[in-house]
Amino acid sequence: MRYEMMLPHQIRTAIAENIPVVLPLGVLEYHGEHMAVGMDTLAVVRMLELIEREMPLVILPTFTYGAASYAVEKPEGNGSIQVGGNVLAPFAEELFYSLLRVGFRNIHAIIHHQTENFTAGMPTDLAFKTAGRQAIFRFLEKEHGEGWWGNEASANYYSDHAGGANPFNWVQVHPLMSSDTMADYPFDHAGEGETSLMLALCPDAVEMSRVGENRSWYTASARQASPDTGRRGAEMILERLRKLLKT
Numbered sequence: 487m488r489y490e491m492m493l494p495h496q497i498r499t500a501i502a503e504n505i506p507v508v509l510p511l512g513v514l515e516y517h518g519e520h521m522a523v524g525m526d527t528l529a530v531v532r533m534l535e536l537i538e539r540e541m542p543l544v545i546l547p548t549f550t551y552g553a554a555s556y557a558v559e560k561p562e563g564n565g566s567i568q569v570g571g572n573v574l575a576p577f578a579e580e581l582f583y584s585l586l587r588v589g590f591r592n593i594h595a596i597i598h599h600q601t602e603n604f605t606a607g608m609p610t611d612l613a614f615k616t617a618g619r620q621a622i623f624r625f626l627e628k629e630h631g632e633g634w635w636g637n638e639a640s641a642n643y644y645s646d647h648a649g650g651a652n653p654f655n656w657v658q659v660h661p662l663m664s665s666d667t668m669a670d671y672p673f674d675h676a677g678e679g680e681t682s683l684m685l686a687l688c689p690d691a692v693e694m695s696r697v698g699e700n701r702s703w704y705t706a707s708a709r710q711a712s713p714d715t716g717r718r719g720a721e722m723i724l725e726r727l728r729k730l731l732k733t
């Protein structure tokens with residue numbers, strides 16, 4: 487289900503059934519001469535469209551304006567759009583806070599950009615992770631007042647956690663590929679791995695005839711890209727999403 491297409495009765499049902507609500511989180515970044523700047527975002531969106539066929543899911547409108555950085559190429563004539571994490575965090579907090587106000591408790595953001603070191607974090611995912619935490623604290627204080635954690639009603643806080651009732655799981659940020667997937671699949675920027683994924687998921691975003699125009703080290707392996715390799719990666723990602731997104 488697309489959130490913007492949902493009627494209030496459908497939203498109420500999604501809340502009651504704790505259906506996962508997913509924000510595709512992305513950037514616009516130079517991905518070589520042969521691939522579209524939306525690659526990282528398109529990969530998340532297309533994977534969510536595939537997993538939506540097999541499970542109930544609410545897909546939020548995509549947020550594409552993350553912190554691409556100019557690490558790969560300068561923006562002039564190349565297309566990268568950079569919005570810093572310091573600007574993203576307040577926006578994301580309001581977004582998550584609103585989703586909690588609506589009633590959702592199973593909210594996920596999924597990102598593919600700069601996720602090779604996800605535990606330590608990079609500007610876009612860190613901004614959204616911080617925002618999720620801030621929104622949850624703010625929401626709990628609004629609902630239960632200051633001192634909510636210390637009062638008697640929270641006496642079972644830790645045992646409730648063990649039972650899966652941790653409020654800090656209400657908003658989660660995940661990389662599209664797990665570290666296991668990255669170990670088994672060519673993880674790169676605009677090389678064989680990403681180009682293959684696009685050939686499988688969104689072939690309109692690739693012009694293989696332009697691979698020869700690339701001059702950068704990170705695009706050198708793109709020549710070996712194939713839809714079959716991309717389909718293998720997509721299958722691994724699907725497996726991961728099935729575990730992450732549950733009612």
Ligand SMILES: [Zn+2]
Nearest residue numbers: 525526675676
């Ligand atoms: Zn990428």
